[in-house]
Amino acid sequence: MLSNRADLAELRKIYQKSIQTQKVKVLICAGTGCIAGGAKDIYEEFVRLMQEQGIVCSVSLEKEPHDESVGVKQSGCHGFCEMGPLVRIEPWGYLYIKVKAEDCQEIIDTTIKAGECIERLAYHKDGKVYKAQDEIPFYEKQTRLVLEHCGQIDATSLEEYVAVGGYEALEKALFEMSDEDIIREVETSNLRGRGGGGYPAGRKWAQVKGQSEPTKYVVCNGDEGDPGAFMDRSIMEGDPHRMLEGMMIAARACGAEEGYIYVRAEYPLAISRLVKAISQAKSYGLLGNNILGTNFNFDIKINKGAGAFVCGEGSALTASIEGRRGMPRVKPPRTVEQGLFEKPTVLNNVETFANVPLVILNGAQWYKTIGPENSPGTKAFALTGNIENTGLIEVPMGTTLREVIFDIGGGMRGGEGFKAVQIGGPSGGCLTKEQLDLPLDFDSLKKAGAMIGSGGLVVMDDHTCMVEVARFFMNFTQNESCGKCVPCREGTKRMLEILERIVSGEGEIEDLDKLIELADTISSTALCGLGKTAAFPVVSTIKNFREEYEAHIIDKRCPSKTCQKLKQITIDAVLCKGCTKCSRLCPVGAISGKVKETFVIDKSKCIKCGACIEACAFKAIRED
C-alpha cells in the first residue's frame, strides 16, 4: 500500500532500477490482432526456450532483480497490425514482423545473445531492409504520445507503468495542483473530446464541478462501435493504467468518488486488462480511500455493454449502466447536469482520458504546441481497408489525409488507385481524391461535410462500389438504431430499402430524390447523434459519386463490378468451342447449347456465381 507521495516515489525508484537490469527486452505484441496470429504461443515459446537454455529471463519486474536478465513481456498493440505478430527487441529497437513460434530459437541465438538483426524477419519495402522500428516509414511519420507505451512496456504491469513515469501526473494533480488548477490546465490545453464530438474536455469538467449536487460520477466511454475502429480497444489493452490515471485526475478535479468504464463485451481482452489494472491500482492504494494519504477517494467499476452501437451515445450509455434499455433520451438535462443515476457526470472517451496525464504532466502550453490551435494534440486512427499498412497509428491533429494514407499507410494495396476514404464510421462521410490534402482536425473535416468521429479510416480503392458502401453503412445504422424516434427507426429502414433496390438493379431515378429527402428529414429531426448522422454516408456518396448511382439506376450497371446482381455474364460466340463443360458445371442449369456450337446463358436463371468463368478453358466466358 502506498500511503503517501514518498511511497510512490520509492516504488518508482525500485522498479526503475529493476527495469534497468533487463539488458535485453523482448516485447511481444499482445493486442487482439497479434494474439489471433499466435502471439501467445510465441511468448510461451520464448519463456520455455530461455528457461530450458538457462537464460535468466524475467516475465515480470522483480522488486529485487537479478543482476542481469532478459525481460520477456506481453505488450500492448504495436500498431503495425498488417505485419503481426510483432516482436520488438530492445535495446536495439529491432522490429520483427510475422513472427512464428519456430523463429524464437533463432531470435534467441542471433539477436538476444549476439545482438544481430535477423534480416528475414525485419520489414522490407522496395528492396530496403528496415531493421529498427523507428526507421520504418509506418512509424517514422507518426507521433506516438497517447500510444507511447503501447508496444513499449508490459501492458499488464502497474510496476512497469510506474517505472516509466506512470502516475506522475496523478501525483502532480494531487499534491501540486488545486481542483481549479487541474480544470484550468485542461481547459487551457483545449483538449477536445476524442469520441467524435470534439467538445472541450476542460469545459465539460468545469460544468460538472459547478453543479451543486455533491455526488458526481466519472464515466469512461469504451463502447467503441464503428466498423473498422479499434483505437480505444488498443489503449485499453495496451496501456490501461494511463486511462485510469486520466479518470482519476478527472475525478479529483470534479469531486467524483466513483467512476465507471463502459466497455463493450466484444472486447474481452480489454476487459481483462482493465480488471487487472484496477485490482493492481487498488492493491497499491491508488484507487480506494485516501489515495496516497490525501482526502481523495475514488473507485472504478467496469460495466460490460451488450454490443449496441447506440450505447456509445451518452444518455443511452448511462441508461445501460443503470440497467435500463440503452436508448438516448431528450436533452436537457445534459449529462453534465444529470447523467449517470441522474447525477452530474463527466463522460469522456478512452482516448480523451488517456490524453489527460500528458496535459497535466507537461502542461497546457506544451500540449498546444502539437497540432493546430483549435484542435491541439494528437489523434489515434485505425487504418483499414484497401491500404498497404493497416494498423493503429497516431499523428498530430492537422496531418493531411495524404500523409496518413500514402506515407504512413504505404499507399493503396496492390498499387490500385485511391478512390475514397470513409472517415468517422457510419456517422461520417466519404472524402475523395480532391480532399486528400485536407488537414485531419475537428473543424476542417466538419467544414468538408465529414467528421473525425472516433478515428476509424476505411480506405477504398478503385474497385469499390460507392453505392454498396453507402448500403453497407446504412445497413449498419439501421441494425443499430435503437428504434425510439420515428425518423431514425422508419427513415433508415426506408433508405436501406431503396439502396438495396438500387444495388440489385431495381432502382428508379426518383429514388435519388427520395433518398435525399429522407436524409434531410432524418438529419434534421432525429433525436440523437446516431440518427442525425445516419444518412451522412449516403449523402456524401451521392454528392461525390452521383454518376455511380445513376449507372446502377439507369444503365443497370455497377461500374466497379462489385454488385452481384448487376453482373452480366456472357459467352463469347467466337471463343466458345461448345465443349459443354460450363453447362455441366452450372449449378442452376442456366447454360444450354449443342455440342460444338456456341452455348448461351439464360440471364433469368443465372445467379452470377462465376463457376463457368473459372471453368472455361477457352476464356470464352466474361463478366461485365
Add this chain to the structure above:
Amino acid sequence: MSGAFMLIDNIPVEIQGEKNILELIRKAGIDLPTFCYYSELSVYGACRLCVVENKWGGIEASCSTVPKAGMEVHTNTPRLRKYRKMILELILANHCRDCTTCDKNGTCKLQELAMRFGIKEVRFENAKKAIPLDKSSSSIVRDESKCILCGDCVRMCDEVQNVGAIDFAYRGSEMRISTAFHKCMAESNCVGCGQCAAVCPTGAITVKNDTAKIWDELSNPEVKVVAQIAPAVRVGIGEALGQTNGTNVMGKIVAALKRIGFNEVFDTSTGADLTVLEETNEFLKRLEQGKEGPLFTSCCPAWVKYAENNYPELMGNVSTCRSPMQMFGSVLKEHYSHSNKKVVVVGVMPCTAKKAEAERDEFKEEGIPYIDYVITTQELIQMIKEAGLVFDELEQEAVDMPFGVNSGAGVIFGVTGGVTEAVIRRIADDKSINTLRALAFKGVRGMQGVKEASIPFGDKMLQIAVVSGLKNADDLIQKIKNGEKQYDFVEVMACLGGCVSGAGQPFAKGDEKAKRGQGLYDTDRMSSIKRSEENPVIMSLYSGLLKGKVHQLLHVKYAGKE
C-alpha cells in the same frame, strides 16, 4: 407576470413557468401535432412531429426545449411542413391502414394528423407484418399492426401506474411493445386499468368491446336485461354526445338505455350506499379490535389486482366489501331470483378493469356471474349512436324502483376522495349540514394523486389517506411499510383522479377530468339525501332482502387471501 417573453411565429408570448416551448406554443393558440407528449408523463421526444425551427435554421423538438427569454421559433415553415409530412408518411407506411374497420376510426390521432397534413399518398411499401391480435385480456385488446411505438402506453403503465406490464423489446425497425417474455396480456401482470388504451393515439390498444353481446341479449325476448350505471358515467358521457363535459346527464342516459331496450335501469350509487355502510362497519370493527395497519378500500378492481400481484401480504388489510357494482349485482340477482325470465345484469362503467372484475370466480354463483357484462361509457356512446338516438332530444327519465333512490354520498364515489368522504359522513359524530360542508375542506377533495386528512373520531384523530394512480399508491405503501406514515384508512383508486378518469371514459385531459369530478360534487349538493344510511332503499334492503345474507351477498374473500 414573469416579464420574460419569447417569439412564437413573430408573436411575443410570455413565459410563465412552462417546462417546454410546446406548452407555450399551445398557449399561443397553435395546436402543434404530437403523438408522444402528455403533460402527466415524462417527456419522451420520439415522434419528432412537434419540431420547430429556430432563428438560425436549427430544428428542435419543442417538447424537450426549455423556453428562454428572447428565444425565437417558427412552427410552420416549409421545412417543418416537409418534415412533418415525411414523418407521418413513414409512420403510415408501417401501419395497418384499414381505417374503416378500426375501433379508433374517427378518434385516431394518426388518422386525424394524416388528414390535417393532407397525406394523400404513401410512397413506401407497407412492410407491416401481420401480427395476431391479443384478445386474451378481459379489459383491453392489442393490435400491434397499429402500433406507432410512441411509448405512451409504456410510460403510463410504468410511471403513473407502476405496473410495468409492457415495455419495449428489440431494436430499430424490429422494435415492439411487449409484455415480459412475450406472454399474452392475460398472463402478464396487467391490472386491467386500461390507461394504456386511454393514451394510445391509434388503435394499437383499445378497450375490449362487448356491445355485440349486449345487443344479442337485448333482442332476446326470453331475457330481462337490467343495467346499472356507475356515478362517473353520467359526467363523462355528455361531451361525446353534444353536451357539456362534466354535466350530469343521468336522466338522458336512463332514457337512452330504455330506448335501446333495457328493461330496468338502476344507479350504481345505490350499491355505493351499501358499500359505505358495510365498509364503515368493517372499519369501525377494525378500530375497535385495534387491528394493525390501515383498512384499504376495495372498490377499485385494478387496485385489488395490483395488491394481489404485488402485496399479497396486505390483502388482509383490504376491505372484504365487494365493490359497489358487485354488491348491487348480487342484490339485483337476488331480487330477480324468482323471475320467470333469465335476468342479465349489465354494468355501465367508466372502467375497463370492471370487465375483468365481473369475470372473477369470486363473483360467480354456480358459474353464473352476478354481473353478466360490463360495458364502458365509450361502448354506451357507441350503442346510443348505433341506435340513432339524438341524445340532445331525449327526455330525461328516472331510474327504476325499487332501487330508485340514492344518496349524494353514493354519487361522489366516482371521484377520488369520494369513498372516503362518504365513510366520514357516516362516522361523523355531528351530523349537521355545516359539519358536512366542512368535511369537504378537510383535504379529501381535489384531483391531486395523494391527499391526507385527519378526522376527529371519539377521543382520537383518524389518519386518512386518499391516493389515486397506482404509483402514488405504491409510494404510500412503501411509506407505511417503513413506518414513515401511519394511517387508519386508505382509499385507493387506480386511475389518477378516480373513476371519472377511468379508461372506459372518453379521453380527457387533466382539467376536463376535474370538471367531471365537479359535476359529481354538484349532484351531491343537489341531493336531498346526503348520507348513505339515510337512504330508505338501503334500510329496507337490510330489513328485507339482505336479512341474514349480508355476508354472502356483500362481502368477498379473494382467492389467495388469508
